[in-house]
Amino acid sequence: MQEKKALKEEKLKQEEKYMWAIVDGVKEKVGNFRVEPPGLFRGRGEHPKMGKLKKRIHPRDIIINIGEDAPVPECPIPGERWKEIRHDNTVTWLCYWSDPINPKLFKYVFLAASSSLKGQSDKEKYEKARLLKDYIENIRAAYTKDFTSKDITKQQIAVATYLIDKLALRAGNEKDDDEADTVGCCTLKVENVTREAPNKLQFNFLGKDSIKYENTVEVELPVYNAILKFQKDKGPSDDLFDKLDTNKLNTHLKELMPGLTAKVFRTYNASFTLDDKLAKDTKDGDVAEKMVVYNHANKEVAIICNHQRSVSKSHSAQMTKLNEKIDELQAVLKELKVDLDRARKGKPPTKSSDGKSKRNLAPEALEKKISQTNAKVEKMRRDMMTKEDLKTIALGTSKLNYLDPRITVAWCKRHEVPIEKIFNKSLIAKFAWAMDVDPDFRF
Template identity: 45%
Template sequence: MPTDSVMFSDDDRPLAAKSAPNGNNRVNAPQTNGHVKGPKDYEMSDDDQPLKPGKASPPRKRKNGAISDPLSSDDDVPLASSPAKSTKLKKQNNKEGPSKERMANKKPPKKRAKRQRDSSGSSEEDTKPPVAKKGIRKSRKIKEESAGYDSSDDDKPIAKKAGKSQVIKEEQPSFEVAKLKKRGKAMKEEGPASPMKGKGKKNEEEEEVFRWWEQDPNGDGSMKWTKLEHNGVIFPPPYEPLPSHVKLKYNGKPVDLPPEAEEVAGFYGAMLETPHAQDAVFNKNFFDDWKKVMKNHPARDGTKITSFELCDFRPLFEYFESEKAKKKAMTSEEKKAAKKAKDDMEAKYTFCLLDGRKEKVGNFRVEPPGLFRGRGEHPRKGALKSRVRPEDITLNIGKDAPIPIPNVPGNWKALQHDNTVTWLANWTENINGNHKYVFLAAGSTLKGQSDMQKFEKARELKNHVDRIRQNYQSDLKSKVMADRQRATAMYFIDKLALRAGNEKGEDEADTVGCCSLRCEHVTLEAPNSVIFDFLGKDSIRYYNKVPVEPQVFKNIRIFKENKNDDDSLFDRVNTSSLNKHLNNEMKGLTAKVFRTFNASSTFQRLLDEHKFTDATLQEKLNAYNKANREVAILCNHQRTAPKTHDQSMERMRNKYRALKYDRMKLRHALFSIEKKYKKNEKYAEDESDLDEDWIVNHEEQLKMKEIEKAEKKFARDNEKLAEDQQKPQDKSVLEDRLAVIEDDFDRLAKERGTKKATLKREKTTEKIEEMLDKLTERVKAHKLQMIDRDETKEIALGTSKINYLDPRITAAWCQTHSVPIEKIFSKTLVTKFPWAMEAAPDWKF
């Protein structure tokens, strides 16, 4: 697994967890691809839709003077307005000098304790439903929630001494195991023919799948299993020293390093030609940690390494590159043998027994040691990730299950028998102190239940969202500063799908969310525009200019008064208090549920806007991807354009020209047979973008491919004859074939510029027309693919598709419009969402 990958998916992360950011590098300039361009005027009447960002403009510095506001009045200023304060006071959580009104309406903030994450990646503080406050105002009528749902204790790591087994209070009901045919073959009989059937796989054996969504989709809310057996995790192999002739050089001389120090030097040497090695922070952190290792394991020849600039890692880099080249040069048989040996060694770790069922394990490999890469401007990039050993790992396993033996020397740190959580193993990494967990695979029962509950909770919000919006709209004018700030934060979370955010430590990247915004991140532009400019999750820049309600504009101006740029904008609100308030509005509601709700509801609306009439498959796919792209932009799911994007686009353009070349030849052949077709508008469009130089080059490449194809066929035929103990073909046979190829391409060369063509085999005009129609459709489809590929180069469509868009929307849409599900969902996603594949065609979010 990647050396610094986070062990849980985006939907498993805590809203306020302190984790290492993993995202693309910071964008250096405002770009339009970071937001959706929307209407210039904002109408609040459209409450069911997130705000559509307006036209972006370059950020400007906030002036100390207040922005004039014709709607401003003394009556609108909250009683607990914030006094001017310094950064130092802010870091002390406003412990000194709070106003009396504030003390009367809000308890002083408590010192934040280090959270334990549950198995889904959420912290206890953020996921446990808080006890409802006694002082809830009467106007807030909270509807009764359906019994049986518990969002708090799901998969929470236990906070007790390791080794104590937990008493199982009740037995999990036994379930029947049914068979689910692959690729949606088990769709309801009454429904239309499923587009989910795979081609050429009708005779495959049926795969046995536990249909939990038909038995107990919500689980029992506490106990996750009664019996659990697994084989632990796989540790990376121990370090093998480099050959004696491969040495790091210091001040031009080889250095004899012990294995411990040599291994760390090798981590850097392997990355010598990457952008990381050009980063000053990365180099400093690496050298600092490497010196600590060399302090305990000094060079055997007495060399003292004190200057990074005098170190030459080139010999190590060249050795690793040569080893990569050797692996690439392996024959296919050697590669297959190596893969089989690896698969055989890992086989027993890939599955576990959960209540007697065989379930696939997700991330069963322990991360190898290496250098932390981070994302964006992470202050810890380049630091040494220590090797994880059995003594660092706690296993969670059934009480009566056999204890697995580690594949490296050592004993497990602890054993637990907690049937209320779903993780199999956990440990703490040394870079940021984050907990790493081993879970079941994405398509497992427990993961599927978690996914389904998440989207059902988002759907449940539809029944409460109007009331919640009315409540926070009312609080936008509250005389209590804390309430007004909370309402404004909720407005942005609801309308812009912002993450809640949380405070970061000094050794973490400076990424923020809504609650942790600072004054420098928000700029006001009269009459009613707010400009956001900050680093979000994974150090992705969020730059957006949006029109807002006059009251929201006024509130932001009040919140910024008498504050420095590095002061908190919402100094009376944090993620924990916000989620507690949301839980009082609707049981289990958090800021993230709003994000999932807005993403899925927006996606459903965008798909429903398209009314397809005689649309091609590619046009339908482009419409789907366009809707997905708008949701990804709303959620700020950006990425850096792939390094190979330009080469990929050039290959697509060449294929596009090649299709047009084939179409041109067919048109000219048709005109040569019947001149009357020249007047037909259907065939009037020419291929004027194909210049003669490109045609010459294309025909030369076609000629080379034909010659190579003929030579390979000749060799294969002779090999087959030899196997049958027959006389091989004479070389003259190949020469005759090559001569025919030469004649064909000589003919093509003579036809250039004449607008005439002859085909290898004679065809009727009807057949040529049919071929032209098919080729024209292929040209159009390929052009749409090019447009789609280019428009999504900086948008990560997969993140929203996996974590924020209810998969039942896609499954139902595919059935309605006869789109094969495989065109949108990979095999992995079909396996991850088996419960969604059976959604009815008329299902709506």
């Protein structure tokens, strides 16, 4: 115990000198500062490069970015030196190296999420998404009009924007053959969308991280007809939007609102939904009841964004265990009821299963025990339902990346829910910029 603590402190002391950077005179926390150790590349899903050897990174691979007058960090490996020292104040990275699996790509060391630099850009992201509120009505009107445009590019842009808006799909950049075969909106293939007459579309594709997206939605009839047209005379693996790519789409979106891109819709959709659900569903009640409302809203967002997780290996074992516990409590309950009956008639309690005799309790005491046990069973039942309900849903990703923290902070202030109930220590640090929000803030 003592040893462990000392060991931990020693480790922290060693790492301390890598943990901070002075940016414009302010000490800021650095994100991850370790290079990735060598090993075998796995990749997500069916990755063409699976099993490739990932080579060790040396100081000679690393480019460092520091101020003109800042001292060059000492190279930790004797006899080696850094690849390059740069002084670029237009970027935020502290250093980078080539990804050994794909040398065209870089790996970076950035400041931590809690740094003011990241906080500022996080805030800007949400401000942009909020700006979309002022434009969304016109944007929807415009693309609805273009559902039937004779200009096929315009029509494809309209339908793609509709799907991104309605379903929070990702933009969908082109991918190389040496990457996993996944798609987003612009790269959907004919086979990814099945029409279901008269006006339903069935989506089935692998998205980012090879996570399966399955969703059947009712769409406006002109959209249905446009999809029918885009699929006509094409093979299953042909591009659904053959006149479209993310570049064209974003260029178009920028004409509708300054800085608008496809991903803004995802942020907007997520944050809007949270704000909306909280406003509609929050009732008077205790903190626990309000937490249920919050988690419900969070779940809805996670489903919209298709944030999934694999079922934990021990899930079914855990459920079985909980069931057994409930059964045990039920048996206890049954016995308590018999004893209560007897106690009321002035009889002594029954013998317990191991043959020992029990303490003589007043009926009132037994009644109390029964109601306590009942409450316990109810709580376990609820916990089990929630556990089962959320076994494939990841709530964390949206909390971290899509939900404007000011919605949560303001809601907590209005409803007297401690923010610690919803944000853990690192989220509170990351969202420091949002903590002093006005309680009346709405997204």
